[in-house]
Amino acid sequence: MRKSKKLISVFIALLLSLTWLAACSKGSDETASSSSGGKQPVQLQFWDMVWGPPEYIKTAKKLVDQFNKENPGIHVKYQSTPWNNWYQTFSTAIASGSAPDISTGAGYQAFQFAQMGAILPIDDVIQKDTVDVNDFYPGSIDSMKYDGHYYALPWADDIRVIYYRKDLFEKAGITTLPSTWDELRTAAKKLSGNGNYGIVMPNDTGGSHYVMSLMINNGGGLFTKDGKPDLTNPRNLEAVNFLLDMQKDGSLNPAGAGMQGADAQKSFAQGKAAILIDGPGLKESLPELKDKIGILTPLTGPHGDQGTINWINNIMIYKQTKYPDEAKKFLAWWSKNEKRLWTEGHVGQLPIRKSFQADPYIQNNEDVKFIIDKYLPIAKTTAFHNASLFPELNTVEGQGFLQTMTQQISMGKDSKDIIDKANNAFKNIMSQQQ
Template sequence: MSAHPSNPARYSRRSVLGLGAAAFGGGLLTACGGSGSAGSGGGTVKFWDMVWGPAAYTTAARKVTQAYQPKTGRAAASYQSIPWANFVQTFSSAIASNTGPAVSTGAGFQAFQFYAQGAIAPADDFVRTMDQSDFIPGVIDALKYQGSYIAVPWATDIRALWYRKSLLEKAGAEVPTDWDTLKQACVKLKKIGASGFGMAGAASTTLGSQQILAMMYNNGGGLYDKSGKPDCVTDRNIETLEFLRELVSVGAIDKRFVSYTTDNLTADFVSGKAAMTLAPPGQEANFPAALQDDVVVASPLTGPHGDKGTIRWINNIMMYKNTAAQADTEAFLAYYLDHIKTYWQQHVVTTMPVRKSIIALPEFQKNANNVKIAAEWQPVGKTLGTLSDSLFPSLNAVDGGQALSAFTQQVMQGTTPGKSMLQTLQKGIEAVSD
């Protein structure tokens, strides 16, 4: 998949997450032992890190790792950058052969899947040493599964409503505050030749499904019930899909979006063919400097029943059992979490920090859009497993999987009743669920 210019990590990885069920569940971890020396690299804490931004990110992360100076008796650390392409197979094969990392970043639900296979080391002792008051609410406890913390958060990825200020002004439209004013703005924008709700529905991207889920969560909906069982066909979800059909009917969701990649949508947003879209942080970076002030984050919409919400992922760091000494891993992890602030200071990531102290940094506060996302969107962000009491392993197969991809195409075509689409989606999710 073509990477989004300012967000290569999220867009280059989401299409491969659907492979997780086969790779994780197919017995590739059977060779994983409870402990061993290979995973620690013979006295070195092996840190595997995904590509969370441009080349400058990997350079910065490598420098942070190499600057680690362990206390006497503790192991040093090494850094390895892992591309998103085929990352599931990379991790599974390495763990099976006992040559995997001691600690890594990864896909949002990777830790849940590996933990269920016996590869992840519980982080309970480590969490007790953290200054939890410095973390935004909910992100630590969301990573608890079957009574144990299985990872620790370092960032979130979230979808917010962006708009072109000049286009709304030209159309005589107000910045939307709810679904009614969103539709009204879309109708006015169509009259000046701009699509009001830009989407990307190509099979090679998952932004389209994320945008639909963001709207469902904005209406108090979700894909699961409280116990974590698939529960797609609900009144709130049907209402959301019928509203999106209305947006198709008024030309806000253009037919061309069905085949759009994220790069196509970005090009439309920059050129003014699309005036609003649900997208990740950092959208202004796609624009020439002279136009960046024209790209603004709106406040979260109020849904028909008073709800506010959007979709987000909690990017996390997990520790593995195949390491000589978890104490060495935890010592490095404590250092690493205290030094990742440099990523936001150097502007090499567009994900949102989960630590209040990083949000308060002058370098972060200079970006008004980021400040607004942190203050208004982060608190209403919901995970893929929203409405369930906890996250669970099968989310890894659903996130970016075929069921959501096919569902997205149907929604954007605007010809199928909402209930029918949700029934089909439910069957697809059930097929890959535990």
């Protein structure tokens, strides 16, 4: 009996100990909960595409850490997302209910997924002046409007400019830089011969940028003002004929028909080609040639037009988010504070905010300032002459008919045949998309 009483006493003592520990634990939890405002921080997933060198990702992570410190009620988790199979990555996540709360993306991504009902409109962010819309480059905010709603904020501009090799121009005795199509053709002739070419154009997406930039440079474009296909516009045909004329002159490398963008850059770097159309980050990717690479002023086309092609990359919120208000808060904060992506992360595109463009870091970069001052004001999107962007543009650029055009130009095919075949494919794409 004594033994039983002793066991009972031990059991009661053990129960009291466990109760005391539970009370302490609960008190600790309550203290932690109290210190965080009574609830855990809202968790947001941010998928950011790879927009620059490794230091870009490091800088982006630092920015997210800064936001998290300044906003203890929200915790943003950063994920760097590669470009390989990006569409499948996002579409699969959306279909499975695991889309991020917010992401950056290519020029038409917000509209493509908005058409699928997956992107959250941000009209209230813009209408309530949550962001300073007047700080954005003219037209960039309005380009984010689709079907009566704003679906994204612009953050960077990818643009095509004409680069040339200063040393090769000097060697060829070209002292006056070309500023018109005729002058460029004449210069390209002087720069060609002995296995070298005035210009090289790859047959991939980068090559299609040559064709589209020259079409826009001539007052042409793929679309009418009401968004109808307009590839057979006479101005477009003139642009194709201009490239074909250089091909006939022996100034356009015919091997470009089998080249990718990296091959064309390599040819330019090796001095096998003197002229290249590329993005604003080209010189950063060829640091050993920085002093030998120059940028031509925008060409004036045969009818007095100037222009080039650009893409306005954006940042968007997904409808699947459980925390739309917090996601909008992060969206506005990121847009306002992302200048470090240029000053520290060396992103290879132009900032879309005027205040960022005015920063000494940008203004002291002679080439970037030149592109902002000379090229950005005349740049048009793939949708030109249509004022706004739309989902079908992603298919138009990715389907392949534009790339086939560049290949056929490098091979010296007939211009009318090139345009007619491309136009059939173009109209077919648009009819299927609508």
